[in-house]
Amino acid sequence: MTETVVPSVPVAQPTREPGRLWHTFCDMNTVRKGPEFTVARAEGVWLWDEAGDRYLDGTASLWYCNVGHGRPEIAEAVHRQMLTLDAYTVYGDFANAPAVRLSERLAAHAPVSDPRVILTCGGGESIDTAAKLARRYHAVSGAPDKVHLISRTGGYHGLNGFGTSVIGMERFRTGFGPLVEDVSVVPHDSAAALEAEILRVGPGRVAAFFAEPVIGAGGVYAPPQGYFAEVSRICQRYGVLFIVDSVICGFARLGDWFGIERFGARPDMIVFAKGVSSGYLPLGGVVVSGRVAEPFWYQDDHPFLHGTTYAGHPTACAAAMANLDILEREDLFTVSLEVERQLDGALRSLADHPLVSQVRSGTGVMAAVELTEEALAERGITTAEVFAEARMRGVILRAVPTALLISPPLIITWEQIDHLVSTLAGALDAVAARH
Incomplete structure (x- = not known):
């Protein structure tokens, strides 16, 4: 549908003075x-x-x-779900139909081997989930010293605890006191720099490497030709988990479900959020490969003691399903x-x-x-x-x-x-x- 475009002329600015709302990400x-x-x-x-x-x-x-904003299909899906089951936890053995269906649908499209899906409330939570899971995976696999996390310059990974620690923009790391230890940052456009850093730290200590398919908030930088293929080989060579942060790049923003497909890579985990529900309700998650899931799913005494209150929220999942319907139908x-x-x-x-x-x-x-x-x-x-x-x-x-x-x-x-x-x-x- 074509709309008439307003001309580029100055418009009036709102005049309401600030009240009690403490705005985020600002002075x-x-x-x-x-x-x-x-x-x-x-x-x-x-x-x-x-x-x-x-x-x-x-x-x-x-x-x-x-x-786009104001999609009635999503509002109607949310309304129907709230009248059926508004919210309930997925802790322990609890589940709900929208969370199960959404996980199956995402897994069917993820470029990850034998995927499992952990649901969260957003990108920052998902990064922390992936970081903790990476460290825990190595610990239960007999390599407890593999805790070091590597990210890239310009990379934005949310502002939760691990996200703030691995973010590739120094201005977001300063002023908060000690952050998560055992992290480092390498140039965003050099696979060789990643390998050099793994060797500097020691392959026996590096748990995971985080990268966005295209760096977003850090300035929109696409990867060099062949970058992710080489990164994948390096991570496999040294037993480092390759974690793709597709929070910005997913759900058709790069033309694919998770964005990384465009570069032919198959990571160990994919972090997602934002476009999964088009923001209509807060939702995120981590797609986890079967290899990483294996000790937690099929071995005794390896619980992953991590989660959030609203993870798997049925109404948020219903919004995401309606959003994905639009992405596919259109x-x-x-x-x-x-x-x-x-x-x-x-x-x-x-x-x-x-x-x-x-x-x-x-x-x-x-x-x-x-x-x-x-x-x-x-x-x-x-x-x-x-x-x-x-x-x-x-x-x-x-x-x-x-x-x-x-x-x-x-x-x-x-x-x-x-x-x-x-x-x-x-x-x-x-x-x-x-x-």
């Missing part, structure tokens, strides 16, 4: 000086604020609303590849802008527009300033220290992509003129 001393930007409703790729002004959701919130796996091509082509027009040093796009429906060092360091321009200008003009993007990130819902049309890119161009022009 509240800045936010409290307000006003807050309050999202009132959403439909498709569009958001509306309290004043009734419309914005294109160029980030699918936080990379997750793959099927073939968003194929559609996303065309959207990827269109977004890449449109963004290339920004490559010659005087404020832009690089456009990274073309692998998935995700992109980064990097600002020049001269703009950032010498002219005092910030990505936050460009973000604010774009939002004033009706497009929501994501600002990281040196780039603007783009990851719209997969249902975005060509006209809406053109609107997004032309609005960003106008925002860049306006900021450049002020400096």
Whole structure:
């Protein structure tokens, strides 16, 4: 369905002052000086604020609303499930039908040998689950010293305990005191660096390697040709578990179920969240290979004493099943590849802008527009300033220290992509003129 696109003109900003809500991932001393930007409703790729002004959701919130906002099928599935079984634990031998069905469905599509599925409430919980399981697997397999975890520069793995410790961005690790020990970070684009680090630490001490198929929040970096094939060989050679973090890249954002299929690798575990429910309800999990599951499933006295209260939540699982129905029925796996091509082509027009040093796009429906060092360091321009200008003009993007990130819902049309890119161009022009 084609929608009329609003022109790129400034829109009114909300004026409600901040109340008691402590916003996440921010400097509240800045936010409290307000006003807050309050999202009132959403439909498709569009958001509306309290004043009734419309914005294109160029980030699918936080990379997750793959099927778009306001899908009645998901709301109806949630309503039906709540009237049947709203919530119940899957601790011990308890189960519920939606959790069982979702696990079977995910396992059927996962590029993992003989998969099992652990359900959680989101990506950060799933990373911690995978990290603890990796260490515990080695311990019960007779190698208790294999506890070291390796990740990549730019890698984002949530901000729970293990996630904060293995994250590949130093700014998120500092100021919290001691974190999880026995972790290290290697360059994101070098399989040789991974092997060198395994040898430095000692293969008898390395438990697992974490990697996103395409680095997302760290700046949208696709892997070099053949990178994951070589990484898989290295991990197998040294008995290191290969854990793929597909929280951002899964459920058609890269054209496949988990994103890593695009690079031909079969990991030991896959961490997922976000697009599994398109964010309609919090849900995540870990797909675990049969080899890793074996000592816990088929040997005595090896319980995995880990879990969360809302894991396997039947209503969240019902939302995910309805979301996956939409992905398959509308073939968003194929559609996303065309959207990827269109977004890449449109963004290339920004490559010659005087404020832009690089456009990274073309692998998935995700992109980064990097600002020049001269703009950032010498002219005092910030990505936050460009973000604010774009939002004033009706497009929501994501600002990281040196780039603007783009990851719209997969249902975005060509006209809406053109609107997004032309609005960003106008925002860049306006900021450049002020400096």
